[in-house]
Amino acid sequence: MSFETLGLSAEILRAVAEQGYTEPTPIQAQAIPVVLQGRDLMGGAQTGTGKTAGFTLPLLQILSPQANTSTSPAKHPVRALILTPTRELAIQVEESVRTYGKFLPLKSTVVYGGVNIKEQIAALKSGVEILVATPGRLLDHVEQKTVNLSRVEILVLDEADRMLDMGFLPDIKRILALLPAKRQNLLFSATFAGEIKKLSDQLLTDPVLIEVARRNAANENVTQTIYPVDPGRKRELLAHLIKSENMKQVLVFSRTKHGAGRLAQQLEHDGISATSIHGDKSQQQRTQALTEFKEGTVRVLVATDVAARGLDIDQLPHVVNFELPNVPEDYVHRIGRTGRAGSSGEAISLVCAEELRMLADIEHMLKRELPRKTVPGFEPGAAAQIEARAGFGDRPRRDARPAERPRERGTRDRGGKAPRSQPVNPLDLPYVTPPLQPSAPGQANADRPNLRQAPKKPIPALLMRPVAPQSEEN
Ligand code: AMP
Secondary structure (H helix, E strand, O other): OOHHHHOOOHHHHHHHHHOOOOOOOHHHHHHHHHHHOOOOEEEEOOOOOOHHHHHHHHHHHHHHHHOOOOOOHHHOOOOEEEEOOOHHHHHHHHHHHHHHOOOOOOOEEEEOOOOOOHHHHHHHHOOOOEEEEOHHHHHHHHHOOOOOOOOOOEEEEOOHHHHHHOOOHHHHHHHHOOOOOOOEEEEEOOOOOHHHHHHHHHHOOOOEEEEOOOOOOOOOOEEEEEEEOOHHHHHHHHHHHHHHOOOOOEEEEOOOHHHHHHHHHHHHHOOOOEEEEOOOOOHHHHHHHHHHHHHOOOOEEEEOHHHHOOOOOOOOOEEEEOOOOOOHHHHHHHHOOOOHHHOOEEEEEEEOHHHHHHHHHHHHHHOOOOOEOOOOOOOOOHHHHHHOOOOOOOOOOOOOOHHHOOOOOOOOOEOOEOOOOOOOOHHHOOOOOOOOOOOOOOOOOOOOOOHHHOOOOOOHHHOOOOOOOOOOOO
């Protein structure tokens, strides 16, 4: 299929061609005609699938017949509102709007918190048809009466599940109340369960549901490897891998803001140029860190999940999980930063004994066991012993003795009876391509010591402490 068959104008096709896109991605092929028909849309698609162009191109097409070159602000009311959970995503979406709309006389701007509001007010005053915003800052503008949303024709909620995770539901409801009742609504989310289902029921009218496989969940372009290692040696192993494999551009995920900053500093001491991006940094510092990383001035960008959400770095070759995320879904979000748009990528996870439970949850979600590799000199001590017990297929067995089983996070031992393993609710999972068969024995583990043969004696380390999730405001 080509873009020419989708009913987009010559100006838009020209901008698309300039980007070098030869054919629409699956979400674009499905979403563009639906949006052009004026239908509401519920899109199950993530960053990395081309979803931004999936809604931006038809949105530009719909708005363009009334586009005008008048200098009067009144001639440029806000006609499309795009809400995103994070500043970074907001900035990137608006960049896409500008890129794809460069041959059209439509104006756009982006508003987000953490920066001076004055420039945003000036941009809004001059009139824009397309406004990209994070919810909190948009409401600041509403309060200051610096934005008028009464002419909005199209509303896009991008990464709606993330917005709800981040507690934006009350803000979203306040914003919805300010929009004209008659409008087109597009909602993109990784999950359609719980609160998202409720929100979509309220928001969408007779929506078309489009789901595309998450390209990276089982994306063959992304090599995923687990490096079992003792926790105290993670930083050394990371530096060793970066140097020995001559990695030029590495996005490293850290679970905490503090950990992200510290790790970047330590890597600098190891002679590896590094910077970090997290919620405690100002917008200017974040933008600078991202620019340095994109331009290749620094080799490593250490990021927390919230700060990294939605980052679009072309052709990112390496992603490292310095710590595994608490939520399996975030693993997929993280590795989705690499292997984009057909390029190949590598996702490495440094996993210590305390994280085996999280690894098991991730492998269960992916329905496959991830290959392990040990680096000579970095073999884990206790972790290697119990390693064999955590992988997919070795989920805690009902008949196992309590001492042999990891205690479920948040559950108490029921009178000496083995606690049940908590099933992962499939509705809460992101879209994944059809289940893969667990790798054949010996195949995925070619590099892995024969851990499955390790003596199965009870190991107290499996009764690990839960790791408290660390969240950050963004
Ligand atoms: P998104 O999921 O919208 O964040 O897009 C992910 C990446 O795919 C971005 O770098 C886009 O520039 C790129 N992209 C979007 N559409 C296409 C396409 N049709 N062909 C190739 N790359 C694309």
